[in-house]
Amino acid sequence: MVSKEKLKELRLFAADIRIAALEEFKAIGVGHVGGSMSICDLMACLYGGVMRIDPSNPRWEQRDRFIMSKGHAGPAMYAALALRGYFDREELLTLNRPGTRLPSHTDCNRTPGVDMTTGSLGQGFSTALGIAMGCKKKKLDSYVYVLLGDGECEEGQIWECAIFAPAKGLTNVIGFVDYNRLQICGTLEEVAGLSGIGEKFAAFGWHVVDVADGNDVEQILEAIDRAKEAADKPSMIILNTKKGKGCSFAEDVFNHNMPVSAEQAEEAIAALEAYKAGLMA
Ligand SMILES: Cc1ncc(C[n+]2csc(CCOP(=O)(O)OP(=O)(O)O)c2C)c(N)n1
Numbered sequence: 001m002v003s004k005e006k007l008k009e010l011r012l013f014a015a016d017i018r019i020a021a022l023e024e025f026k027a028i029g030v031g032h033v034g035g036s037m038s039i040c041d042l043m044a045c046l047y048g049g050v051m052r053i054d055p056s057n058p059r060w061e062q063r064d065r066f067i068m069s070k071g072h073a074g075p076a077m078y079a080a081l082a083l084r085g086y087f088d089r090e091e092l093l094t095l096n097r098p099g100t101r102l103p104s105h106t107d108c109n110r111t112p113g114v115d116m117t118t119g120s121l122g123q124g125f126s127t128a129l130g131i132a133m134g135c136k137k138k139k140l141d142s143y144v145y146v147l148l149g150d151g152e153c154e155e156g157q158i159w160e161c162a163i164f165a166p167a168k169g170l171t172n173v174i175g176f177v178d179y180n181r182l183q184i185c186g187t188l189e190e191v192a193g194l195s196g197i198g199e200k201f202a203a204f205g206w207h208v209v210d211v212a213d214g215n216d217v218e219q220i221l222e223a224i225d226r227a228k229e230a231a232d233k234p235s236m237i238i239l240n241t242k243k244g245k246g247c248s249f250a251e252d253v254f255n256h257n258m259p260v261s262a263e264q265a266e267e268a269i270a271a272l273e274a275y276k277a278g279l280m281a
Pocket of ligand 1: 184
Protein backbone atom coordinates (compact mmCIF):
# COMPACT_ATOMS: atom_id res chain seq x y z
CA MET A 1 0.00 0.00 0.00
CA VAL A 2 1.51 3.31 -1.09
CA SER A 3 1.37 6.13 1.44
CA LYS A 4 -0.72 9.28 0.86
CA GLU A 5 2.51 11.30 1.03
CA LYS A 6 4.11 9.26 -1.75
CA LEU A 7 1.01 9.61 -3.95
CA LYS A 8 1.04 13.35 -3.40
CA GLU A 9 4.75 13.49 -4.25
CA LEU A 10 4.12 11.58 -7.50
CA ARG A 11 1.15 13.78 -8.45
CA LEU A 12 3.32 16.85 -7.92
CA PHE A 13 6.11 15.22 -9.92
CA ALA A 14 3.69 14.48 -12.79
CA ALA A 15 2.56 18.12 -12.78
CA ASP A 16 6.19 19.28 -12.80
CA ILE A 17 6.93 16.96 -15.73
CA ARG A 18 4.01 18.52 -17.62
CA ILE A 19 5.24 22.02 -16.80
CA ALA A 20 8.81 21.24 -17.87
CA ALA A 21 7.58 19.62 -21.11
CA LEU A 22 5.46 22.70 -21.85
CA GLU A 23 8.55 24.86 -21.34
CA GLU A 24 10.27 22.73 -24.00
CA PHE A 25 7.39 23.20 -26.45
CA LYS A 26 7.17 26.90 -25.69
CA ALA A 27 10.88 27.34 -26.44
CA ILE A 28 10.60 25.88 -29.95
CA GLY A 29 6.95 26.74 -30.60
CA VAL A 30 5.83 23.28 -31.72
CA GLY A 31 5.72 19.70 -30.53
CA HIS A 32 3.97 16.43 -29.80
CA VAL A 33 1.98 17.87 -26.92
CA GLY A 34 -0.91 15.40 -26.78
CA GLY A 35 1.19 12.24 -26.89
CA SER A 36 3.58 13.64 -24.30
CA MET A 37 0.96 14.88 -21.84
CA SER A 38 -0.96 11.61 -21.81
CA ILE A 39 2.02 9.73 -20.33
CA CYS A 40 3.37 12.15 -17.71
CA ASP A 41 1.74 10.22 -14.86
CA LEU A 42 3.48 7.04 -16.01
CA MET A 43 6.78 8.93 -16.27
CA ALA A 44 6.28 10.19 -12.71
CA CYS A 45 5.73 6.64 -11.41
CA LEU A 46 8.66 5.10 -13.29
CA TYR A 47 11.19 7.86 -12.62
CA GLY A 48 9.74 8.77 -9.23
CA GLY A 49 10.39 5.45 -7.55
CA VAL A 50 9.49 2.35 -9.56
CA MET A 51 12.66 2.11 -11.59
CA ARG A 52 16.03 1.12 -10.17
CA ILE A 53 18.20 3.85 -11.65
CA ASP A 54 21.14 6.07 -10.79
CA PRO A 55 20.93 9.45 -12.55
CA SER A 56 24.65 10.01 -11.85
CA ASN A 57 25.46 6.77 -13.70
CA PRO A 58 22.99 6.45 -16.62
CA ARG A 59 24.71 3.33 -18.02
CA TRP A 60 24.81 1.47 -14.68
CA GLU A 61 24.52 -2.16 -15.73
CA GLN A 62 22.13 -3.17 -12.91
CA ARG A 63 19.62 -0.45 -13.81
CA ASP A 64 16.08 -1.06 -14.99
CA ARG A 65 15.60 0.01 -18.60
CA PHE A 66 12.86 2.13 -20.14
CA ILE A 67 12.23 2.18 -23.87
CA MET A 68 9.95 4.88 -25.25
CA SER A 69 8.71 2.93 -28.26
CA LYS A 70 6.35 5.80 -29.15
CA GLY A 71 9.48 7.91 -29.59
CA HIS A 72 7.62 11.12 -30.42
CA ALA A 73 6.82 11.48 -26.69
CA GLY A 74 10.51 12.15 -26.00
CA PRO A 75 9.80 15.59 -24.49
CA ALA A 76 7.88 14.03 -21.57
CA MET A 77 10.76 11.64 -20.91
CA TYR A 78 13.34 14.45 -21.14
CA ALA A 79 11.35 16.45 -18.59
CA ALA A 80 11.38 13.50 -16.17
CA LEU A 81 15.10 12.89 -16.75
CA ALA A 82 16.01 16.54 -16.20
CA LEU A 83 13.93 16.74 -13.02
CA ARG A 84 15.66 13.58 -11.75
CA GLY A 85 19.07 15.19 -12.39
CA TYR A 86 20.32 13.39 -15.52
CA PHE A 87 21.09 16.83 -16.98
CA ASP A 88 20.30 20.47 -16.27
CA ARG A 89 16.75 21.68 -16.63
CA GLU A 90 17.89 24.59 -18.84
CA GLU A 91 18.94 22.07 -21.45
CA LEU A 92 15.26 21.28 -21.99
CA LEU A 93 14.99 24.61 -23.81
CA THR A 94 17.22 23.23 -26.59
CA LEU A 95 14.57 20.68 -27.67
CA ASN A 96 15.02 19.85 -31.35
CA ARG A 97 17.43 22.72 -32.03
CA PRO A 98 20.52 22.09 -34.16
CA GLY A 99 23.23 20.39 -32.07
CA THR A 100 20.87 19.54 -29.20
CA ARG A 101 21.12 16.39 -27.12
CA LEU A 102 17.30 16.39 -27.02
CA PRO A 103 15.89 15.56 -30.46
CA SER A 104 12.10 15.40 -30.77
CA HIS A 105 12.31 11.58 -30.85
CA THR A 106 14.42 9.71 -28.29
CA ASP A 107 18.03 8.88 -29.22
CA CYS A 108 20.26 6.78 -26.96
CA ASN A 109 23.42 8.12 -28.60
CA ARG A 110 22.62 11.66 -27.58
CA THR A 111 20.69 11.82 -24.32
CA PRO A 112 21.87 10.62 -20.91
CA GLY A 113 19.23 8.25 -19.53
CA VAL A 114 17.74 7.24 -22.89
CA ASP A 115 18.16 3.49 -23.33
CA MET A 116 17.17 3.11 -26.99
CA THR A 117 16.73 5.17 -30.12
CA THR A 118 13.12 5.15 -31.27
CA GLY A 119 10.67 6.96 -33.52
CA SER A 120 9.95 4.40 -36.20
CA LEU A 121 6.88 2.95 -34.55
CA GLY A 122 7.09 -0.74 -33.67
CA GLN A 123 10.86 -0.95 -33.58
CA GLY A 124 11.26 0.16 -29.98
CA PHE A 125 9.29 -2.86 -28.83
CA SER A 126 11.59 -5.25 -30.70
CA THR A 127 14.69 -3.62 -29.28
CA ALA A 128 13.18 -3.73 -25.78
CA LEU A 129 12.76 -7.48 -26.12
CA GLY A 130 16.36 -7.80 -27.32
CA ILE A 131 17.51 -5.83 -24.29
CA ALA A 132 15.38 -8.05 -22.04
CA MET A 133 16.99 -11.15 -23.56
CA GLY A 134 20.41 -9.62 -23.01
CA CYS A 135 19.60 -8.90 -19.37
CA LYS A 136 18.47 -12.52 -18.88
CA LYS A 137 21.64 -13.85 -20.50
CA LYS A 138 23.75 -11.65 -18.24
CA LYS A 139 21.70 -12.84 -15.24
CA LEU A 140 20.70 -9.27 -14.39
CA ASP A 141 17.49 -8.95 -12.38
CA SER A 142 16.61 -5.69 -14.17
CA TYR A 143 13.12 -4.98 -15.48
CA VAL A 144 12.68 -3.69 -19.01
CA TYR A 145 9.77 -1.27 -19.24
CA VAL A 146 8.49 -0.34 -22.69
CA LEU A 147 5.78 2.13 -23.68
CA LEU A 148 3.69 1.63 -26.83
CA GLY A 149 1.18 3.97 -28.42
CA ASP A 150 -2.22 2.50 -29.18
CA GLY A 151 -1.90 3.66 -32.78
CA GLU A 152 1.54 2.07 -32.77
CA CYS A 153 -0.22 -1.22 -32.01
CA GLU A 154 -1.46 -1.16 -35.61
CA GLU A 155 2.13 -1.99 -36.69
CA GLY A 156 2.64 -5.67 -37.57
CA GLN A 157 5.94 -5.65 -35.68
CA ILE A 158 4.04 -5.21 -32.40
CA TRP A 159 2.33 -8.55 -32.91
CA GLU A 160 5.59 -10.32 -33.79
CA CYS A 161 6.80 -9.09 -30.41
CA ALA A 162 3.56 -10.26 -28.79
CA ILE A 163 4.35 -13.79 -30.00
CA PHE A 164 8.06 -13.65 -29.21
CA ALA A 165 8.20 -12.45 -25.59
CA PRO A 166 6.12 -15.23 -23.97
CA ALA A 167 7.78 -17.83 -26.21
CA LYS A 168 11.22 -16.75 -24.98
CA GLY A 169 10.18 -16.46 -21.34
CA LEU A 170 10.85 -12.72 -21.15
CA THR A 171 9.29 -12.39 -17.72
CA ASN A 172 11.39 -9.28 -17.08
CA VAL A 173 9.34 -7.24 -19.57
CA ILE A 174 6.59 -4.90 -18.38
CA GLY A 175 4.93 -3.09 -21.25
CA PHE A 176 2.39 -0.28 -21.29
CA VAL A 177 -0.06 0.80 -23.96
CA ASP A 178 -0.94 4.49 -23.89
CA TYR A 179 -4.56 3.82 -24.79
CA ASN A 180 -5.69 7.37 -25.54
CA ARG A 181 -7.68 6.25 -28.62
CA LEU A 182 -6.32 9.03 -30.87
CA GLN A 183 -3.54 8.90 -33.41
CA ILE A 184 -2.55 11.48 -36.09
CA CYS A 185 -5.62 11.66 -38.29
CA GLY A 186 -8.35 9.75 -36.55
CA THR A 187 -9.37 7.41 -33.79
CA LEU A 188 -8.01 3.89 -33.46
CA GLU A 189 -11.30 2.50 -34.71
CA GLU A 190 -11.40 4.82 -37.76
CA VAL A 191 -7.81 4.21 -38.88
CA ALA A 192 -7.63 0.42 -38.74
CA GLY A 193 -10.46 -0.81 -36.54
CA LEU A 194 -8.11 -2.00 -33.82
CA SER A 195 -9.97 -3.03 -30.67
CA GLY A 196 -9.41 -5.38 -27.76
CA ILE A 197 -5.66 -4.74 -27.47
CA GLY A 198 -5.56 -6.28 -23.99
CA GLU A 199 -7.47 -9.40 -25.07
CA LYS A 200 -5.11 -9.83 -28.00
CA PHE A 201 -1.98 -9.67 -25.80
CA ALA A 202 -3.61 -12.12 -23.36
CA ALA A 203 -4.32 -14.52 -26.25
CA PHE A 204 -0.61 -14.44 -27.12
CA GLY A 205 0.27 -15.45 -23.55
CA TRP A 206 0.87 -12.13 -21.80
CA HIS A 207 -0.36 -11.24 -18.33
CA VAL A 208 -2.59 -8.22 -18.96
CA VAL A 209 -3.63 -5.55 -16.48
CA ASP A 210 -6.27 -3.01 -17.42
CA VAL A 211 -6.00 0.37 -15.72
CA ALA A 212 -9.30 2.26 -15.71
CA ASP A 213 -7.62 5.64 -15.30
CA GLY A 214 -4.14 5.55 -16.79
CA ASN A 215 -3.56 9.13 -15.64
CA ASP A 216 -3.90 8.16 -11.99
CA VAL A 217 -0.59 7.40 -10.31
CA GLU A 218 -2.16 5.18 -7.65
CA GLN A 219 -3.78 2.92 -10.27
CA ILE A 220 -0.56 2.81 -12.30
CA LEU A 221 1.49 1.74 -9.25
CA GLU A 222 -1.06 -0.98 -8.38
CA ALA A 223 -0.89 -2.31 -11.94
CA ILE A 224 2.91 -2.46 -11.86
CA ASP A 225 2.75 -4.37 -8.56
CA ARG A 226 0.33 -6.85 -10.11
CA ALA A 227 2.60 -7.20 -13.14
CA LYS A 228 5.55 -8.01 -10.88
CA GLU A 229 3.50 -10.59 -8.97
CA ALA A 230 2.74 -12.43 -12.23
CA ALA A 231 6.38 -13.46 -12.47
CA ASP A 232 5.84 -16.31 -14.94
CA LYS A 233 4.84 -14.16 -17.93
CA PRO A 234 5.68 -10.83 -19.55
CA SER A 235 3.05 -8.25 -18.62
CA MET A 236 1.21 -5.64 -20.65
CA ILE A 237 -0.53 -2.83 -18.80
CA ILE A 238 -3.28 -1.05 -20.71
CA LEU A 239 -3.46 2.56 -19.56
CA ASN A 240 -6.77 4.23 -20.41
CA THR A 241 -5.47 7.76 -20.80
CA LYS A 242 -6.53 11.09 -22.23
CA LYS A 243 -4.42 12.53 -25.04
CA GLY A 244 -3.17 15.95 -23.94
CA LYS A 245 -4.12 15.28 -20.30
CA GLY A 246 -3.65 18.31 -18.04
CA CYS A 247 -3.15 20.78 -20.88
CA SER A 248 -6.46 22.30 -21.97
CA PHE A 249 -5.40 23.39 -25.48
CA ALA A 250 -4.26 19.84 -26.31
CA GLU A 251 -6.80 17.63 -24.56
CA ASP A 252 -8.50 15.18 -26.90
CA VAL A 253 -7.60 17.00 -30.12
CA PHE A 254 -6.32 15.46 -33.36
CA ASN A 255 -3.48 17.94 -33.76
CA HIS A 256 -0.59 15.55 -33.33
CA ASN A 257 2.56 17.67 -33.76
CA MET A 258 1.01 21.02 -32.99
CA PRO A 259 2.08 24.65 -32.94
CA VAL A 260 2.38 26.00 -29.39
CA SER A 261 2.24 29.74 -28.76
CA ALA A 262 3.92 31.31 -25.75
CA GLU A 263 0.48 32.40 -24.48
CA GLN A 264 -0.97 28.89 -24.73
CA ALA A 265 2.02 27.39 -22.94
CA GLU A 266 1.96 30.03 -20.21
CA GLU A 267 -1.76 29.58 -19.61
CA ALA A 268 -1.38 25.82 -19.37
CA ILE A 269 1.58 26.18 -17.00
CA ALA A 270 -0.39 28.59 -14.80
CA ALA A 271 -3.26 26.07 -14.60
CA LEU A 272 -0.81 23.34 -13.59
CA GLU A 273 0.74 25.60 -10.95
CA ALA A 274 -2.76 26.23 -9.56
CA TYR A 275 -3.40 22.47 -9.52
CA LYS A 276 -0.13 21.96 -7.62
CA ALA A 277 -1.06 24.67 -5.09
CA GLY A 278 -4.35 22.82 -4.54
CA LEU A 279 -2.50 19.56 -3.90
CA MET A 280 -0.19 21.23 -1.40
CA ALA A 281 -2.93 23.14 0.45
C1 LIG B 1 6.71 3.13 -38.76
C2 LIG B 1 6.08 4.49 -38.58
N1 LIG B 1 4.99 4.80 -39.31
C3 LIG B 1 4.42 6.02 -39.17
C4 LIG B 1 4.95 6.95 -38.31
C5 LIG B 1 4.33 8.32 -38.21
N2 LIG B 1 3.63 8.49 -36.95
C6 LIG B 1 4.20 9.16 -35.92
S1 LIG B 1 3.23 9.23 -34.58
C7 LIG B 1 2.00 8.39 -35.34
C8 LIG B 1 0.70 8.11 -34.64
C9 LIG B 1 0.95 7.38 -33.39
O1 LIG B 1 -0.24 7.24 -32.68
P1 LIG B 1 -0.19 6.62 -31.24
O2 LIG B 1 0.68 5.43 -31.25
O3 LIG B 1 -1.59 6.44 -30.83
O4 LIG B 1 0.57 7.70 -30.38
P2 LIG B 1 -0.05 8.97 -29.63
O5 LIG B 1 -0.53 9.86 -30.71
O6 LIG B 1 -1.14 8.53 -28.76
O7 LIG B 1 1.10 9.53 -28.88
C10 LIG B 1 2.37 8.05 -36.64
C11 LIG B 1 1.52 7.30 -37.58
C12 LIG B 1 6.10 6.57 -37.58
N3 LIG B 1 6.68 7.40 -36.69
N4 LIG B 1 6.63 5.33 -37.71
